[in-house]
Amino acid sequence: MTDMLRLPLPDEAATIMLGEDLALALRSGDVVALSGDLGAGKSTLARALIRAIADDPFLEVPSPTFTLVQSYDLRVPVSHFDLYRLGDASEVLELGLDELASNGICLIEWPERADGYLPRESITLALEQDGDGRMAILSGRESTLSRMRRSLSIRSFLDDHGLRGVSRRHLNGDASVRGYERIRRPAGPDLILMDAPRTIPGPILEDGKYYQQIAHLAEDVSAFVAIDLYLRERGFAAPEIRAHDIDSGILLLEDLGTDGILDTEGAPIAERYIETARLLARLHSEPVMNRLPLPEGRVHLVPAFDRAAMKIETRLLLDWFLPHHRGTAATPEERESYGAVWDRLVDQSERGEKHLLLRDVHSPNILWRNDRAGIDRVALIDFQDAMIGPTAYDVASLVQDARVTIMPELGQAILDAYIAERRRLGPFDDATFIEQFHLMAAQRNCKLVGIWVRLMQRDGKPAYMKHMPRTFAYLREALDHPSLAPLDAWLRGAKLL
Structure with a gap:
């Protein structure tokens, strides 16, 4: 089932920020079709996204107008396509789209030139004129767009806690669904953001309970907050919690180093x-x-x-x-x-x-x-x-x-x-x-x-x-x-x- 998400982009800075926020939501296997007129900001968004995944604001990201595809060996491999000069739609397969999409993220400018040859579950990101700015319209499967919404909700959380416009970078994940980001402030030390949405119940195993319930595994961040406060009150070192949204599963933590x-x-x-x-x-x-x-x-x-x-x-x-x-x-x-x-x-x-x-x-x-x-x-x-x-x-x-x-x-x-x-x-x-x-x-x-x-x-x-x-x-x-x-x-x- 296809769903839609609309985001106003009043200026280039907002387009860059959207690219950085999407970098934290995309996974290997995602194909993003970037559509819009010349000058709509497709390359700006793609460049910001690639630099965020690379964690390098100065990474050279040339437009692949003549090479048609440029690949980057990053934390998650990224391939940036520009199909404006594609001779025939079927030629996109000769560029290795299927293989590149199975092993990383693919960003495709001018996707309409390959109509009928892109993966059916591609994410469409259209940039349309909206007054003096642009409107980003994302469409795709709800399971995919939910990741985008999660990343954008984290951005709103940061805005609400005095961290508007800060840089967010992937830190790591673990064997669970939790993820971590490094929050870089213009002044002051970095912070760590824990992204831990509530656990999705698994199949019932016994006594009407699923595995997490039987094993007493934490299903939200309230347990982390309580144990953290317990340890700190007794003089043990644990990260200070700077801000929290327990219901949403978002915590902003002190960075204790690496x-x-x-x-x-x-x-x-x-x-x-x-x-x-x-x-x-x-x-x-x-x-x-x-x-x-x-x-x-x-x-x-x-x-x-x-x-x-x-x-x-x-x-x-x-x-x-x-x-x-x-x-x-x-x-x-x-x-x-x-x-x-x-x-x-x-x-x-x-x-x-x-x-x-x-x-x-x-x-x-x-x-x-x-x-x-x-x-x-x-x-x-x-x-x-x-x-x-x-x-x-x-x-x-x-x-x-x-x-x-x-x-x-x-x-x-x-x-x-x-x-x-x-x-x-x-x-x-x-x-x-x-x-x-x-x-x-x-x-x-x-x-x-x-x-x-x-x-x-x-x-x-x-x-x-x-x-x-x-x-x-x-x-x-x-x-x-x-x-x-x-x-x-x-x-x-x-x-x-």
Whole structure:
């Protein structure tokens, strides 16, 4: 179904800004047909869009009037077509449109010259005279235009918070639907914008609930805001929230820098991991709170990492990894016996202490501030899925960083630093904690091996599969504890180890 969006462009600056805003909405596979009279601003818009994706305001973007197509190898590849001199409509196929469109974004000026040969789901962007300015009329599928509307709503949010006309640049995304932008102000440090629309419910799995509900994953930004305020009030470093629209899922955050806990080669920096372990020890020594205040008098209830959440995560191994690995689905008998193993292990987890779990305390979510001292050098981000559960979970996610190989010697040093800090802060049961550490590491890795396959098969993100060998190596380390013998036996019986 085709829908339409109309945007007034009173001057060239507005046309450039539209190009920059569209750069944040377009994805690989999008084809944009730019139509309009000579001088309507098609090339101005295309040039602004390409420079925004390149994050280079001075990038040379010549008009492809004579070459017909100019390609740019950017974060998302972009091909800029000018078909004014096209001899025959069918010649557009000889320019490689199909291949270029499958691997990147295509911007096509004078698309009417290739009438009948453009992809059916192309986005049409017409620039028409509107008084002394122009009117941009975008039409296409609603699923595509919704991305455009989202980007424009973020621009309105920035305007409403005193940031009219600022530059927006793609920062990164993650394994979820969240996206991040760098907001560059004419004066003052950059800000970070979190774009996290409310989660779309998935298929019902059990008890009338979908996966996110059973696993207690955050479905909007209120959890991030509540945990952020909790951490900052207790002296832990997390980004200050400068502005927010919780209902829309837009947050404007302090930029805590780009220095992380890995070196320039992507290897772990021991000091930074060890200091993060000490931070976790301090956090886990704070009073436990499961009701956290939000702005406007709201309250966020921190969910428990309960049996249902633990087990549905471990079932990702059955649902995604096992069929991928051996080509056949798990049998009913395998599902029953695997579930029984985890029922016993979840019972064991009840023996451990419970506290706030940030859930993904690993290298992508830890920043390092070299101008500070002690644990204040460690800043935390991306903690919206926090729960109340075994403290060992966060320590396991740090010691067995899913995206970095932590050698056993360093892993032991990180674990020792955590335990030493916990002892310093009060009574601490080492033996029970070590058992819980192995249990939570096993639970996390059984989840991750399924997630890597799901990201590849369902979400079209195959790059995460490179972590699979490391994840299995970590899983084997986790199983090296007597309490995990039943799980070890099951995995070996299924020929997964």
